[in-house]
Amino acid sequence: MKTKFLKDQIILKNSFLCLGLDSDINKIPSHLLKETDPIFLFNKLLIDELNSLIVAVKINTAFYEANGSKGWETLEKTISYINNTYPNLFTIADAKRGDIGNTSDKYAQAFFKHMKFDSITVSPYMGNDSIEPFLKYDEKHTILLGLTSNEGSKDFQVSEDSEKDFYKKVLIKSQKWKNSKNLMYVVGATKASFLKDIRSIIPNSFLLIPGVGAQGGSLEETYKNGVNNEIGILVNSSRSIIYAGNGTDFVDYAYNEAKELQNQMKKLLND
Amino acid sequence: MKTKFLKDQIILKNSFLCLGLDSDINKIPSHLLKETDPIFLFNKLLIDELNSLIVAVKINTAFYEANGSKGWETLEKTISYINNTYPNLFTIADAKRGDIGNTSDKYAQAFFKHMKFDSITVSPYMGNDSIEPFLKYDEKHTILLGLTSNEGSKDFQVSEDSEKDFYKKVLIKSQKWKNSKNLMYVVGATKASFLKDIRSIIPNSFLLIPGVGAQGGSLEETYKNGVNNEIGILVNSSRSIIYAGNGTDFVDYAYNEAKELQNQMKKLLND
Numbered sequence: 001m002k003t004k005f006l007k008d009q010i011i012l013k014n015s016f017l018c019l020g021l022d023s024d025i026n027k028i029p030s031h032l033l034k035e036t037d038p039i040f041l042f043n044k045l046l047i048d049e050l051n052s053l054i055v056a057v058k059i060n061t062a063f064y065e066a067n068g069s070k071g072w073e074t075l076e077k078t079i080s081y082i083n084n085t086y087p088n089l090f091t092i093a094d095a096k097r098g099d100i101g102n103t104s105d106k107y108a109q110a111f112f113k114h115m116k117f118d119s120i121t122v123s124p125y126m127g128n129d130s131i132e133p134f135l136k137y138d139e140k141h142t143i144l145l146g147l148t149s150n151e152g153s154k155d156f157q158v159s160e161d162s163e164k165d166f167y168k169k170v171l172i173k174s175q176k177w178k179n180s181k182n183l184m185y186v187v188g189a190t191k192a193s194f195l196k197d198i199r200s201i202i203p204n205s206f207l208l209i210p211g212v213g214a215q216g217g218s219l220e221e222t223y224k225n226g227v228n229n230e231i232g233i234l235v236n237s238s239r240s241i242i243y244a245g246n247g248t249d250f251v252d253y254a255y256n257e258a259k260e261l262q263n264q265m266k267k268l269l270n271d
Numbered sequence: 272m273k274t275k276f277l278k279d280q281i282i283l284k285n286s287f288l289c290l291g292l293d294s295d296i297n298k299i300p301s302h303l304l305k306e307t308d309p310i311f312l313f314n315k316l317l318i319d320e321l322n323s324l325i326v327a328v329k330i331n332t333a334f335y336e337a338n339g340s341k342g343w344e345t346l347e348k349t350i351s352y353i354n355n356t357y358p359n360l361f362t363i364a365d366a367k368r369g370d371i372g373n374t375s376d377k378y379a380q381a382f383f384k385h386m387k388f389d390s391i392t393v394s395p396y397m398g399n400d401s402i403e404p405f406l407k408y409d410e411k412h413t414i415l416l417g418l419t420s421n422e423g424s425k426d427f428q429v430s431e432d433s434e435k436d437f438y439k440k441v442l443i444k445s446q447k448w449k450n451s452k453n454l455m456y457v458v459g460a461t462k463a464s465f466l467k468d469i470r471s472i473i474p475n476s477f478l479l480i481p482g483v484g485a486q487g488g489s490l491e492e493t494y495k496n497g498v499n500n501e502i503g504i505l506v507n508s509s510r511s512i513i514y515a516g517n518g519t520d521f522v523d524y525a526y527n528e529a530k531e532l533q534n535q536m537k538k539l540l541n542d
Contacts (some may be wrong), residue, residue, distance in 0.1 A: 022374070062370060062377035068385045069347055072340035096370050098394065099333060100421040103293070106333035114339045123369065123394045125416055127423025145396055150371040152398025155444055156437075166427075166437065173426055 002139070003184075003206050006090050007230050009055045014266035016231060017258060018056035018092065018208065019046065020238025021078065022063050027243055029250045039064075039071075043078045046242060047086065049251040053262045056090040056234050057082055058208075059117075079115045090234075091118045092143065092208065098123040104133040112137050119143050121186055121208070124170045128177045135179035141206070142182055144174055146198065149188025149211030162197070171201045184208055187226070189218070189235065195225030203228060210236040212261075219261065223268045231269075237261060273410070274455075274477050277361050278501050280326045285537035287502060288529060289327035289363065289479065290317070291509025292349065293334050298514055300521045310335075310342075314349045317513060318357065320522040324533040327361040327505050328353055329479075330388075350386045361505075362389045363414065363479065369394040375404040383408050390414050392457055392479070395441045399448045406450035412477070413453055415445055417469065420459025420482030433468070442472045455479055458497070460489070460506065466496030474499060481507045483532075490532065494539045502540075508532060 010016045023039045032038040047057065059078060064071035082089055097107040097120065104122075111120045112134075119141035122131055134142040147157055147167045157167040174183060187198055189211040198207075207226055212219050212235050219235065226233040237258075245253025281287045294310045303309040318328065330349060335342035353360055368378040368391065375393075382391045383405070390412035393402055405413040418428055418438045428438040445454060458469055460482035469478070478497055483490050483506050490506065497504040508529075516524025 024377075060370075060374055060377075062368075062374045062381070065343075065381040066377040066385065068381065069340045069343035071381075072336075072343045076340055094370075096394070096397075097333075097367065099331075099365075099367050100419070103331055103333045106295075106331075106337040110333070110336040110339065110342075114337065123367070123396050125394050125396045125427060126367075126419050126421055127426030127428070129421050129423035131423075148371070148397050150397060150400050152400035152402075155398030156396060156440065157398070169427065 003141070003230060006055065006206070006234075009088055009090070010231050010269070013052065013055055014269055015053055015055055015262045016234055016265055016269075017054045017261055018058050018090075018234045018236040019050060019054045019241060019258070020058045020060060020094070020210070020236045021046070021242065022060045022238040023242065024063055025067070029246050029248065031248050037074055037077065039067075039074045040077045040081075042242075044081055045251050046254055047082060047089075049255050050241075050258050051086050051089065053255070053258045054089065056092060056236075058092040058094045058236050058238070060238070061093060061095040076115060079117060083116055093117040093120040096121050096123050096145065098126050098130045100126065101129045101133055104130050108134045108137060112140050119184065121145065124174065128174075131174070132178055135177065135182045138179070138182065140182065141184050143184040143186055143208050144170065146171055146185040146187050147194055148186060153188065168197070168201060171198065175202065186210065189222045193221070193225070195222065199226065199228065204230070205232065206230070207233045208236060209233055210238075212237055219264050220268065223265075235261075235265075274412070274501060277326065277477070277505075280359055280361070281502050281540070284323065284326055285540055286324055286326055286533045287505055287536055287540075288325045288532055289329050289361075289505045289507040290321060290325045290512060290529070291329045291331060291365070291481070291507045292317070292513065293331045293509045294513065295334055296338070300517050300519065302519050308345055308348065310338075310345045311348045311352075313513075315352055316522050317525055318353060318360075320526050321512075321529050322357050322360065324526070324529045325360065327363060327507075329363040329365045329507050329509070331509070332364060332366040347386060350388060354387055364388040364391040367392050367394050367416065369397050369401045371397065372400045372404055375401050379405045379408060383411050390455065392416065395445065399445075402445070403449055406448060406453045409450070409453065411453065412455050414455040414457055414479050415441065417442055417456040417458050418465055419457060424459065439468070439472060442469065446473065457481065460493045464492070464496070466493065470497065470499065475501070476503065477501070478504050479507060480504055481509075483508050490535050491539065494536075506532075506536075
């Protein structure tokens with residue numbers, strides 16, 4: 001799926017919302033625990049209810065790996081269900097991978113060929129030859145960590161002198177990599193004020209913006225500083241939607257939470 | 272397993288060799304392909320033959336994930352076999368993980384609790400709160416990427432002015448993190464000349480050194496610049512050992528290759 005299609009979906013649905021499936025066996029409603037695969041059912045019910053409000057789904061691989069190969073089966077079932085039932089949803093494997101070339105090749109196989117995700121998040125630390133095995137898939141997107149939303153982002157990503165911010169070096173240099181047109185970037189919404197700087201470096205790239213909701217970023221500020229001619233932003237929300245309710249009616253609570261975000265997005269898109 | 276035990280094993284076996292299981296279905300001997308789980312058998316045969324020559328095993332998760340949940344089953348079988356049969360081998364999940372706190376917690380669960388690896392490789396980009404969920408496991412080791420052995424390491428890890436090398440900032444800052452005593456570091460052997468600098472910053476840490484063999488680093492130079500009072504180095508070799516032969520006698524070729532390295536290590540350790 002290419003970004004042109006994603007933009008069309010955003011306009012069609014009046015939404016740039018990405019649903020994050022950080023689905024945790026310790027947090028899902030207890031009535032699901034008697035099912036064969038509680039996490040898959042939790043995911044399915046959420047997507048069935050919310051698909052009209054969202055344009056993308058982000059699956060956080062850690063929450064599946066915590067249950068080993070059984071968790072990976074749930075991951076496979078979830079992505080397969082989405083691809084088969086809602087092919088217009090843009091899918092993101094939030095996996096933060098990255099390794100030497102022959103190894104990144106295998107990760108790309110796992111997520112792009114075996115599971116058919118549209119995109120994957122990757123870490124820049126090992127440089128171009130760790131990312132190019134992902135970028136060579138022309139119908140896929142590789143979402144590079146830029147500025148993340150956590151407290152620890154201060155350790156290495158930013159400097160006292162903002163001219164020397166390390167994340168800016170990542171943005172600038174990655175634009176020169178082969179097939180860099182297939183890049184998107186992760187930029188934390190808790191740093192919405194940084195988005196002006198970021199847009200001056202990568203005006204045209206799509207941004208995946210986590211940190212609205214549980215992590216506290218403002219949607220309006222994020223939109224105003226992040227939007228470009230292609231719209232160019234996906235805002236992810238995970239915990240504040242999927243754990244909004246905890247009873248047999250949890251999808252209603254999730255729907256309402258997502259609907260409120262989507263209403264705000266509709267207003268921003270049409271103002 | 273703590274490093275004191277690892278040091279004792281190194282002295283006992285006259286070896287600081289780590290066997291890297293980058294086991295690729297497209298590269299293993301063809302006679303194994305008729306088996307139920309060819310990769311597990313390939314791994315088992317190698318470890319059964321080589322366990323006296325090695326002190327550690329590094330399993331590269333990408334090669335297993337490429338086969339999805341079935342690959343993860345092979346991964347689980349492999350680590351379980353090693354833990355049950357050769358408990359004195361130090362095990363490394365070469366996974367290059369790292370994410371916000373609640374997510375790294377799940378990765379730590381996957382590799383430390385579910386699969387019982389002794390250690391995992393992690394990427395520093397997201398900073399302290401992305402690594403501390405691993406570091407809090409006191410009987411485990413968290414192996415942080417420092418200077419990697421690939422060409423792309425030049426993109427971000429080093430600078431024209433070596434004083435400003437980014438990887439040095441990673442080494443220095445990470446030493447101040449909570450439970451940093453549980454850290455080890457990945458340092459590519461193709462950069463053995465850098466090891467003096469590295470040892471001046473982290474004199475006491477154990478180093479995992481890939482890049483001897485297929486990637487071309489020199490064992491003697493690596494040893495001389497990397498060894499400390501606790502010995503403090505593990506040298507990994509993957510492809511040059513596991514793919515040394517390709518027939519029904521592939522373990523003999525692998526043994527000879529590992530034995531040659533171990534002989535060199537014995538000499539270095541005893542000189």
